Amino acid sequence: MLYNVSQLLKEPIGSTREYRVDEIVDGPELLAGKVLGQVNLLHTHQGVLVRGQVQVETAWSCSRCLASVTDTASLEIEEEYFPVIDVITGRRVPMPEDADPTFSIDANHTLDLTEVLRQCLITEAPMKPLCRPECQGLCRTCGVNLNQAACSCGGASDPRWGALADLLRNQN
Ligand SMILES: [Zn+2]
Ligand SMILES: [Zn+2]
Known part of the structure; x- marks a missing residue:
């Protein structure tokens, strides 16, 4: 789920982009299929704030019987991404100290939403998921x-x- 934000970063702070999401993610753990929804990208003072609501197909194993289970989850995402390269000058810029390097906008001015979704799913997922309550x-x-x-x-x-x-x- 890659988004090129070079144009957005050249526009004034406060500029936004709205995207409909309708993709198949061949996922890292948990994420396993269709992602549907919409995201809004906002050019902030330091980077790009991503907000959105998506429905994702998930896959995991039941903690009792180990059956694989597919399901859907609704996720609300909000994460700020920071560029590693200034889009105007082409110079490297340091990320803010408390920023997670996972959420960087790479040298091609692309940000990847897959990791946000994965982390969001991990937070939402039950510690001991069951295929059904009476498993x-x-x-x-x-x-x-x-x-x-x-x-x-x-x-x-x-x-x-x-x-x-x-x-x-x-x-x-
Ligand atoms: Zn037995
Ligand atoms: Zn089970």
């Missing part, structure tokens, strides 16, 4: 996916069988 996970003993099959190794965690096992144990 049964994998049997700890034999690894069977308990959503798909009953486990036959005897390590079943089904409470009904547990009760039966207790009963049998008590009889012995």
Whole structure:
């Protein structure tokens, strides 16, 4: 998701560009497909402020059963990018001290939104994502996916069988 901002940077501070986003991102982790929405680029005192709202397709693994899950997420992005080269003079400019070097406008005056989306997703993503709230996970003993099959190794965690096992144990 590359945007060339050389023209925008030559325009007065406060100039904006509006873009409709409709792309397929062949993503880094999490991001996995279509990105739809819109972004606004604003020429600021030091760089370009990107604001936007996008819907992204995401892919991740369930933390219990490891199934891969695709989903969509709505993200609100706001990030300021700083140029490494002055577009008028062609000279290198230092980034502000507290700026994240990931969010730089490169020597070709291009900024990349992919990393913003990825970071946004990481912040929004649950720590232990589940394919569905009642996911049964994998049997700890034999690894069977308990959503798909009953486990036959005897390590079943089904409470009904547990009760039966207790009963049998008590009889012995
Ligand atoms: Zn699951
Ligand atoms: Zn098992």
